[in-house]
Amino acid sequence: MALAPNTPAPATGLTTTAAPFIEEARAHREIYIHQPYELYSDDNQATWGRLIGRMQDRWGRYGNRRYLEGLDKLQLSPARIPHLEDINRFLQPLTGFCARAVTGYVPSYLFLDCLRRREFPTTVTIRDSAHLEYLPEPDIFHDVAGHVPMHTDPAFAEALVRFGACAAAAARRVAATADQHEKLRRLTSNIRAMSRFFWFSVEFGLMRASPGARDGDLKVYGSGLLSSFGEISHAIEAPEVERRPFEIERVVNQPFEIDHYQPLLFIVDSFDHLFALVGELEAWLVAGKLDDVAGGEPEVKEADLASFLAAKHD
Numbered sequence: 001m002a003l004a005p006n007t008p009a010p011a012t013g014l015t016t017t018a019a020p021f022i023e024e025a026r027a028h029r030e031i032y033i034h035q036p037y038e039l040y041s042d043d044n045q046a047t048w049g050r051l052i053g054r055m056q057d058r059w060g061r062y063g064n065r066r067y068l069e070g071l072d073k074l075q076l077s078p079a080r081i082p083h084l085e086d087i088n089r090f091l092q093p094l095t096g097f098c099a100r101a102v103t104g105y106v107p108s109y110l111f112l113d114c115l116r117r118r119e120f121p122t123t124v125t126i127r128d129s130a131h132l133e134y135l136p137e138p139d140i141f142h143d144v145a146g147h148v149p150m151h152t153d154p155a156f157a158e159a160l161v162r163f164g165a166c167a168a169a170a171a172r173r174v175a176a177t178a179d180q181h182e183k184l185r186r187l188t189s190n191i192r193a194m195s196r197f198f199w200f201s202v203e204f205g206l207m208r209a210s211p212g213a214r215d216g217d218l219k220v221y222g223s224g225l226l227s228s229f230g231e232i233s234h235a236i237e238a239p240e241v242e243r244r245p246f247e248i249e250r251v252v253n254q255p256f257e258i259d260h261y262q263p264l265l266f267i268v269d270s271f272d273h274l275f276a277l278v279g280e281l282e283a284w285l286v287a288g289k290l291d292d293v294a295g296g297e298p299e300v301k302e303a304d305l306a307s308f309l310a311a312k313h314d
C-alpha cells in the first residue's frame with residue numbers, strides 16, 4: 001500500500017546516535033522495549049559484521065576460556081545482528097539468564113534488580129559505522145558480544161545475581177535510615193562503591209588464566225575490554241597498566257574515568273572468587289563499611305538515588 005502524501009516515511013536505523021524509535025520510546029519514559037529488528041539498516045548490519053570480524057583473533061588470544069565457550073554456545077554470527085529471542089533460546093536453559101531489550105541507561109537499582117531476576121538489560125542500538133572504536137554508552141555489540149557470553153557460565157551468573165542481592169540489601173538498609181540527609185549521604189556512597197566494584201570486575205576485570213597460573217598469565221573477562229578492539233590487548237600487554245589483586249577496600253575507594261584506556265585493573269582468581277567477593281561486598285555494605293568511600297568518579301545521578309529510594313524490597 002502506498003503511503004498517503006503527508007505520511008512520514010517509517011523511521012529506520014538503530015544507530016546509537018540516531019535512532020528515532022528509541023528517542024520516541026524514551027520520550028514516553030519507556031525503559032523496557034522489544035527489539036524492533038526490522039529497523040536495522042544495511043549499514044547497521046555491516047557495522048556488526050565488522051565489529052565481530054575484527055575481534056576474532058583478539059578474543060582467541062586474550063579472552064577468558066569461559067567467555068570463549070560462551071561465544072560458541074550463543075553462535076553469534078558476523079553475518080547479521082542477533083535476534084535477542086534467538087540468544088535467549090540458547091542462554092536460558094544454561095543459567096536462567098535472558099537478555100531484555102532496553103532503551104539505554106537504566107537507573108542503577110532497576111539495573112541491579114534485573115540481575116537478581118536473571119534479566120540483563122540489553123541495548124539494541126549499534127554504534128555509528130564511522131566510530132567503531134570508542135563509545136561512552138553501551139550498544140548491542142558491547143552488551144551482546146561483550147556481556148552476554150559470560151552469562152552462559154553458571155559461576156559468573158551466580159555472581160551477577162548476588163550483585164543484585166547486594167543492591168537489595170542497600171535499599172533495605174537505606175529505607176531503615178530515618179534521617180533524610182544521612183540517608184542520601186550513605187546511599188550516594190553505597191552506590192558509588194557498588195559502581196566501582198562492578199566497573200573493575202564485570203566491566204574491566206582480569207582473571208588468572210588458571211588457578212595456579214603465574215602472576216603475569218592473565219585473561220580478560222570484563223565486558224568493556226571484551227568489546228574494545230584496542231583496549232583488550234592494551235589491558236594485557238601494555239607495561240604502563242598497573243594490574244593488582246582485587247581487594248575490596250582498594251576497589252570501592254578507587255575512582256575511574258570512562259573516556260580513556262584504564263590505567264589500573266584488578267585481578268580475580270576465578271569466578272568462584274568473584275562470587276565470594278560480591279558476598280563480601282554485601283557484608284561490608286550491611287556493616288556500614290561502604291558509607292564513607294572516597295569521593296570522585298563516578299558521579300551518582302539523581303535517577304540512581306531515586307531508583308533505590310523507590311525500591312520495592314523484600
Ligand SMILES: [Fe+2]
Nearest residue numbers: 138203223224
Ligand atoms: Fe557494560
